[in-house]
Amino acid sequence: MSDHVDGPRQIGDPPADITDLFAFTSPENPTRTVLAMDVFPSAGESAAFSNVIDHRIAVRRVTVAGIGNAAKFQPADDEIRFSVRFDTLKRDEITGNVIQRGVCTLPDGRKLSFTVNDEKGASTPDGDVRVFAGLRSDPFYLAWIAATLEKIPNLLQHDNVLCIVFEFDTRRMLDPANGSLFGAIAETVPTEPPSAISQLPARIDWVGRPEQTNARLNNPAMFGVDDLRDLWNQQTPFEISKELQPLFLQRLKDSLVNWDMHDGKADWTPEALAANANVFLDDFLLFDVAKPITDQSHLEIEKSTIDGRPYQTGGGRTVDANSIDILFTWLVNRDREFLQGGATGATKPGMKVFPYFATPNNEIQAVAESVELAATPDEVWSLIGQFDSAWHPLVARIRLTGTGVGQLRTIEMRDGKEIIERLEVIDNARRFYRYTLVAGIPASHYTGTLEVTPKGGGCIFDWRLQFLANNRPDGAVRRMVSPLLKAGLESLRSRFGAAT
């Protein structure tokens, strides 16, 4: 999925794991460009940046050096580099809250200090650069099982990432009069080189276009091949090792052949496919600041150039770009028919104002309890499998409204509280039902599942809840619902006995 969790080194240290890179024109001001990088897949609400990593976005001017089956994008040697370093955590003297500060080094050497999670970010005195860093909703969405192209819901729903945004005056920073096409990469690099005897290079992760590692080099539909992702992540951006280029190129070709045949049709000639592999080997995110960058323009520069015609858009990648479906469509059928996955957007769309990336999602709370019981699954299910069964010791009575799936139960608790729930799914053969909350608990997206499964001569009773807390701290709602589950399980244990 994009560049999330793209190798063993990244899994070991999530704040070093770059998930995505973006390049687009500011929706607030068309004279400004935005570059952004995300790290830390599935970051929790307290996630913090590492204090020993430089987070960099490097940009090089690029020229089109060949078209059609000779398509080639040639980067210049000079680099425009934004770099951010973060401090250790500090406690705010007034509020007592934990805060983290950072310093951005701009391409001309100026420094810009900021506080993490400050929505306003920080600006240079003359306003030519703004910087933001903090927790945001993950803008990437993946709604496919990539190996089989089966549509599924967004795998990253409700996820957050740590995001770094640079917004700057395009003319002053990039000087497009000397060429408006650029290639960008993001990288995470330790602030000091590793020890002399380390076999690992200083860089931990880097990203150009989305899915270079997880879909193209490590195609999930190709079995029994070596995982090249760590090796790729250790390459120097813009300068892939000459010795290793044939290895990576061959893998890209094999992978693209495999992608092409996902729908059983060959849409790529061998020559065009080789050209595509060559373009992807030069892994940088192309964007042209003189042309429009839209939610649909991602990869258009590469695609048009390989197709032998001048590109029309600024390519790049916006916050809301459907990058995965654009890529899969190109790889599988060469834009013959758009492949739409099981989701049409991320958890939240991007914002039209700085810092452009949506506010973080509340953390989905999960509460789960299980118990092994010395009773057959049928015995337990006959007690709890009715939606109106008042088996729970804290429940006084239950009233049903309606029948079957969709029916409502109004639960009157012994303490007088009232909870209303809707039956969503019930399967007596598999002995489970799922319900959602209508009213009575300060939470939304509240789903409960009760399930009984056989184990040995007895069974396992499993009760799971997930929800988003509404206008209360997560812990307060957890403390409200956890005792419900525990009391319920304890009553079943007393009634049926615990399996030994």
Next chain:
Amino acid sequence: MTALVELDHRCPLATDGEIAAVNLESARRRTWARFAQDPRLPGVAEAIVYFENLAVQFLGELDALDRLDTLALQFSCADNSFRAALVQAEVASGAHCFADARDHLSRAASLGAPCDEIERHLLSIDQACGMNLDAVLAARRRIATASGRLEDLVPLGAVLADLDRFAEAALVYRRAFSSYGDVSPFPLAWVCFQLGKLWGEFVCEPKPDLAALWYQRAIAYLPAYVKARVHLAEIYASQGQFVEAEALLMPIALSRDPEVQWRLADVLIAQGQIEEAETQLEAARLGFEDLLGRHMLAFVDHAAELYAGSGNDRRRALELARLNAANRPTRRAIKQVRAIEAKSNEAIAAANLRKTRPAGMPA
């Protein structure tokens, strides 16, 4: 080997320990939420095991073992592939239920789990049980030579230490430490802790000052590293530095690891604070008994140590130590049984002597 030579290495850079601990908790909670969305999501159950094990190993979050039990149970209900069996094996192994772990591995193999995964788990179990150590050593050497990674070098160092090849173990640990190229503090704190244990407990003539320096490094990488603080406090206490020992333990006094309360009690006793020490000791006893009730085999050796020491119940100590040695007959487990037996015999002999000695005769 002098302490200076031993420590003559630049400490590799790592993310601040407080940030790492915050991020571990952040990632752990978020991964559980993903598991609740769909238990079968690729890699999610396995990631929970990874995060929870880190929480147990470094932060003393022993409740994580209960959470892991829940995970194994729920995952096995939701997934009938080898993934669930492997997770069950890892959870059982982490709780020292090695026979159960082997059963789960057999099932995982029959469900088509990759052979190298199965072998990796079996290797860890054999090593933990002190079985086939020569074969374990050969395998560990092969793996560590191929990868050169800290994660493979530390288990190689550990098996060398188990075989009393201390100088080689120290070399391997130091290589692991010096060659680390990433920035997570957890692996670095781990190898420092292993070197502390090697010099402080494993070698025939312990070097407490050298061990202390490695424990200090482990704590510098990860201030919340409960076990490193406990071991360093033990060294300080053995050298009469009770104030320093207490200062190390107080910040983790609310830890779920009862060993903290036990060592704190020892330090308080040494300083004459008997009443407070009794409170801590009682908390330690209750804490261990609670853990033994839920995860007997995981805590049986540490509880035996408590009862053989200031817990003052040699019969219970011997019973627990024997249980541990039966479950994992390592050299250290057998040594623990013998030491407790010897102490018990001495106590019995002393009691008999007191009975036979005429009243008023000096001891």
